[in-house]
Amino acid sequence: MNVGILGLGYWGPNLLRNFLGHKDVKKVYGCDVNPKRLKFIEGRFPEVQLTNDYNKMLENNNLDIVAISTPVATHYPLAKIALENGKNVWIEKPFTANSKEAEELIEIAEKKNLKIFVDHTFIYTGAVQKIKELVDTQTLGEILYYDSVRVNLGLFQHDINVIWDLACHDFSIMDYFINKKIIGVSAHGIANYYQHENLAHIAVYFENNCFAHFHVNWTSPIKIRRTLIGGKEKMLVWDDMLPTEKIKVYDCGVEIKTPEEMHNVLVQYRTGDMYSPKIIETEALSHGVSEFISAINENRKPLTNGLDGLRIVKILEAAEKSIKNKGTLIELL
Amino acid sequence: MNVGILGLGYWGPNLLRNFLGHKDVKKVYGCDVNPKRLKFIEGRFPEVQLTNDYNKMLENNNLDIVAISTPVATHYPLAKIALENGKNVWIEKPFTANSKEAEELIEIAEKKNLKIFVDHTFIYTGAVQKIKELVDTQTLGEILYYDSVRVNLGLFQHDINVIWDLACHDFSIMDYFINKKIIGVSAHGIANYYQHENLAHIAVYFENNCFAHFHVNWTSPIKIRRTLIGGKEKMLVWDDMLPTEKIKVYDCGVEIKTPEEMHNVLVQYRTGDMYSPKIIETEALSHGVSEFISAINENRKPLTNGLDGLRIVKILEAAEKSIKNKGTLIELL
């Protein structure tokens, strides 16, 4: 396969390296409007053919895949041209700037039997795959709550706020674990420095009393990447900042008894052993690339496809709407 | 002074020990309706005179202070009788079950020139006093955000939810640091086990774009007690679970420049040294007892008086109301 990569900024070189590393990839093309980036890429990846003209790339008949790693606002127009030119499309998260765009891209791809891969890259990490296994085997039991914190100092985005940038990751991870209908989304945030929020909290209500919360912050003095999952049987902590033992499973829980003769509930805690499963530490992006190429070869949707991207964009839209109304609950359609 | 302590459950013995330890306290009386507790207290504090009849205690002419450490719902009626009988009143947090009760108690005390002490006990810790100093000396600069997490497994309360139990602490601490008007409160939570919420998130909007958020949870597999304070000049992390170095002050921040010739903002991060000030580790409760007795002797309001208690109860009420409406912003009156 031949792959063209649009946008060679921060993330683009990782795409280059991983597509170059896949056995089915014959030739990789790169495109960026910034001549400095082209120069830089040329030095590091001499085998990549470079251009500053994205139309030329999108119309290149040799390409099987176009990977789009540009600002969010450009995802839709670029992906649309690519799909219309018969390319399978890899798009960095978030999928699109709104759900209407996402739906249209999905429809075009469907019609032309092309594949869309949305790069929810955390899905392909060893940690998320291990947690998914623990969820699917009912080791945790029914999920009662999901709580995620992703904060650190830095990396303001110019075009989007902290929700579209950071919470987008966590929404996709949550969505992978929890297969329940979302009732509504409520969000809070402040913009201390410019028009976009640098700090936000998002609450997601699911059916059956399940609840998720997300804290994202570009202005925290310390870096925290921690997710708690409260299950009926076991509870899990995923601390992605730890070099080892990122996932800990606690054999603990709460049981409620209401003996007839008592007017108070009797709350009992159970705490037992903890264990930390071994996690496979290969690069998530290489798994993503493999999954996309396999999906194309097998004519099936990849694990993180347009529909997954759309669901996340809908949550992002709802959060955005709620934040403007200081937390009003927004129902998901 | 003579002190009578009502309610000798979990916290009562600490009150006994600390009042007994104050040089101005001559005699301490204790009262509980549970004969087992009286028996237990008798063994540990032989010098305390005990009774199971709270009316007798409240009418005891020898008493200068009545300390109330009973379920929240009983705070108001017991405190009212005590005040009407001319006693100064120490009340455990939360002050009362609603703001109307709080206002009435404040009014009675005012009329009779009696003192109310609300035991927002964290205010008297070395950590909170050190942070207050850093805030008041403008070391942190203007506070942009306040973020607090207080979660662990255990200690369900029978009569109140996790907000009234745990967030009450954090509201009183925040209130001590931030002297800005609260615009509104929004809260989310779920009750997984019985009628009271075991997990909650509360957002507080202040004037001037200042924002606070609180995460409280009785069902977390790990114990976290961490507060981030984002100041314009410096940022602070208070991790109360650490045995030492609980407070860390980060010389870091964000600066925004918008050069005319650029259409994008230019975000610059500043990171410098961190330092961790020494904290004085004496028992908070002993400072609280001293402060109350000094306030009575000096005929002034104590540091944590009825008005402080009322402000916190108003936030609690608003959070309670918001949680029932899935996050609708409740304005504070």
Added chain:
Amino acid sequence: MNVGILGLGYWGPNLLRNFLGHKDVKKVYGCDVNPKRLKFIEGRFPEVQLTNDYNKMLENNNLDIVAISTPVATHYPLAKIALENGKNVWIEKPFTANSKEAEELIEIAEKKNLKIFVDHTFIYTGAVQKIKELVDTQTLGEILYYDSVRVNLGLFQHDINVIWDLACHDFSIMDYFINKKIIGVSAHGIANYYQHENLAHIAVYFENNCFAHFHVNWTSPIKIRRTLIGGKEKMLVWDDMLPTEKIKVYDCGVEIKTPEEMHNVLVQYRTGDMYSPKIIETEALSHGVSEFISAINENRKPLTNGLDGLRIVKILEAAEKSIKNKGTLIELL
């Protein structure tokens, strides 16, 4: 049983409280030469009969047990009188100031069928009991090395160096886990402030290539209490400073293969899951008191008896001797 406690300094009150709490103990007597300590104890333990005359206590016919919590140099003379007066003897660690004294006390007790309990208190903690279980069930496999660090700022002893004070604990724990013959002891240390070493390192060689090392330090800026145990099958970390998850068992190891065709060894690492067993957190001292009283009742040696104390004193003596010779290996007799 009636118990007399000699020495009511730092540790004495803990002995008082725990003996008072045992169901078989009828009356507790206390003795200290310092009138201030007697006054303090009187206030906290009104039921204890106090004296400043230790001869009177040692000759008291009512006593079944004498517990000695005085400076090490006095252990031998006091214990000797107690044994000669027919009392069972509890002695704080280290057992005696040298092995000759220890041997003599053991002999006297043997003749008179009295029990000696040496308070190697860590043996009775939940953590040590759990590790012992893991060792005895061969979960770790053969022990290859034992590495212990016990450092912090403070608590200089006036009469003994840091080895007799801190390493004594670790020697007794190691001795409980490792049932191999000690070949020799080598120790290093420095005395920066007065005649006694404030920092020391001790190496212990066992038969069969097993090795232990101890780092003790009264002048470390941070507190570390960490033991690594390298087993052939699994490896263990015991971090006693953690509030939870003190013990972690790592399913990791090293395997060596020397294929014929290769001139180099082939080292393979195995890393798997980690787990942290639940530890029972009751007070060690109460288990020690129970064990001693049971041993007396059942006419058997307690778990930490004079012979255990003697073995530890021999290691201490050897370390002391080696430290004076900058690490010369001292064989144990």
Added chain:
Amino acid sequence: MNVGILGLGYWGPNLLRNFLGHKDVKKVYGCDVNPKRLKFIEGRFPEVQLTNDYNKMLENNNLDIVAISTPVATHYPLAKIALENGKNVWIEKPFTANSKEAEELIEIAEKKNLKIFVDHTFIYTGAVQKIKELVDTQTLGEILYYDSVRVNLGLFQHDINVIWDLACHDFSIMDYFINKKIIGVSAHGIANYYQHENLAHIAVYFENNCFAHFHVNWTSPIKIRRTLIGGKEKMLVWDDMLPTEKIKVYDCGVEIKTPEEMHNVLVQYRTGDMYSPKIIETEALSHGVSEFISAINENRKPLTNGLDGLRIVKILEAAEKSIKNKGTLIELL
């Protein structure tokens, strides 16, 4: 300048990348006897001219610098030829397999006015430079003790034991900080898996009661990289495993008073604030390359030259000798 790099194994590519990145370097040559490594390097560094014949490289008249990154036993013969052919020599640590070799290389370089750079790479890290600054400005006061732990699972070396591999780093760091005469070295270790020690403890005695200790281990279940430095004024902890705040300076210490009227010393502890200075996080190796090239240009010895390498080799030799004698103190000549 033109640079030839001998040995393109684990560390070689880092040398390639850093020499290629220096502005004064015109051409880089590479050499390895393993054709697989040459193939690998060719793919990643197409601009490097490669050969499998080291004689050809050592005799190449174009070369100003030869960098030797081969097994220790080959350092001396290769460096000797390089020096005799008039090349400046960069040698990976440890400098040579024994001090005689080191002395001979230094002598040859001296005679021919060539420079030897020994890659004690930690010296060029931001952390070590910051600590050096704190030592040289007397912030810590006189150094009383130095304690280093470098343990983890893995990376057995085939040709050398854990002391020559890991402790070598720490000896060079200690040597950079402590300018006192070494009195003697004592070492302990065990070889659990093959002929070389996998675990070792080394004690170093300095004049004036200063003491250093090193714990190195290839078979620890957890990774620890921690150094404590006890100064008379302040104490320092360097934890190289932390992503931030690697260095912490504690304003704490011990003071001894011996009032005439007391027969006991009075030990007083002082604990104050802690602070963690910002560390510059650029790659150590690039600083090393710059220093070497500057030293050649300025005709001076580089910061880590042959004499530094020799001092470390002498400590390694002494440790090796002591370990064979179970800790006997070996004096340094």
